[in-house]
Amino acid sequence: METGRVRTDRLGVLLDQFDCVRERAQIRLEGLGDEEYLWEPVPDCWSIRRRSEAVTPRAYGPGEWVIDKGAPDIPAGEYAEVARQAADGMSVAKIAEDWSVSVERVEEVLAHSGPVEPDISPVTTIAWRLGHLHSCFAGEWEWTFGERRTDPHQLVDFTPSAALAQERFWSLLDRWRDAVGRVTEDQLDTIGFSRYPYGSAPDEPYISVLWGSNLELIHHMAEIALLRDLWQARF
Structure with missing residues (x-):
């Protein structure tokens, strides 16, 4: 229209x-x-x-x-996005692959609670x-x-x-x-x-x-x- x-x-x-x-x-x-x-x-x-x-x-x-381009990681500003991906059913392994990080790093992000430290970019x-x-x-x-x-x-x-x-x-x-x-x-x-x-x-x-x-x-x-x-x- x-x-x-x-x-x-x-x-x-x-x-x-x-x-x-x-x-x-x-x-x-x-x-x-x-x-x-x-x-x-x-x-x-x-x-x-x-x-x-x-x-x-x-x-x-x-x-x-x-x-x-630096070493791969999940910046603090993307923690909420990773949580959303997991809540929508994306596997931890797939999230790790998308971010080029380890499964352990994704699990660490998903386990985080409380405020996050600002990214130093x-x-x-x-x-x-x-x-x-x-x-x-x-x-x-x-x-x-x-x-x-x-x-x-x-x-x-x-x-x-x-x-x-x-x-x-x-x-x-x-x-x-x-x-x-x-x-x-x-x-x-x-x-x-x-x-x-x-x-x-x-x-x-x-x-x-x-x-x-x-x-x-x-x-x-x-x-x-x-x-x-x-x-x-x-x-």
């Missing part, structure tokens, strides 16, 4: 949200230069680096440049956040609409060029938007329509996966916008 230019059907609401975020994000990233793109505002940032200079145990990428550069988004959307496309064969960690050739990174990213989002726009009502309700292997996508109806993808784009683009503000105010 459409009311004026606004769609009110389930897919339409998510597509309109995506389009709005993408438009604002592209405007917000205009003028991004290489120095700002790679700027590390504090020590020990996560970023993209040459493979020979990687500082994290699971940094990945198919080419010379890789993106930082690394500060990440604009290059990292944009590369992370690119990797996520590339993997989601491949494992939903593509051949579902290539390791998501090998899909994005990270680059130190802000202009090239954006060119590749916006092109990918165009392909993503085109494919999602053709999803049917039945596919929205299909559990496992996305087979993206990192996370719970294969265990969720596709409409939930789309909701999560929009959220990922929104919150990382908001973080990029803040980093741009800090860059401008650093003097």
Whole structure:
């Protein structure tokens, strides 16, 4: 259904949200230069680096440049999600597989009671956040609409060029938007329509996966916008 230019059907609401975020994000990233793109505002940032200079145990990428990734764990902010997964009937073994942790670690999380300590997360550069988004959307496309064969960690050739990174990213989002726009009502309700292997996508109806993808784009683009503000105010 459409009311004026606004769609009110389930897919339409998510597509309109995506389009709005993408438009604002592209405007917000205009003028991004290489120095700002790679700027590390504090020590020990996560970023993209040459493979020979990687500082994290699971940094990945198919080419010379890789993106930082730390040891697997379940952050405190996701304890409630793990409890929900268990309550919905997901086995401890499957939860452990999805999070790349041990069964014992999942059992520890499920046994936790009371408040949790805030996560201490690394500060990440604009290059990292944009590369992370690119990797996520590339993997989601491949494992939903593509051949579902290539390791998501090998899909994005990270680059130190802000202009090239954006060119590749916006092109990918165009392909993503085109494919999602053709999803049917039945596919929205299909559990496992996305087979993206990192996370719970294969265990969720596709409409939930789309909701999560929009959220990922929104919150990382908001973080990029803040980093741009800090860059401008650093003097």
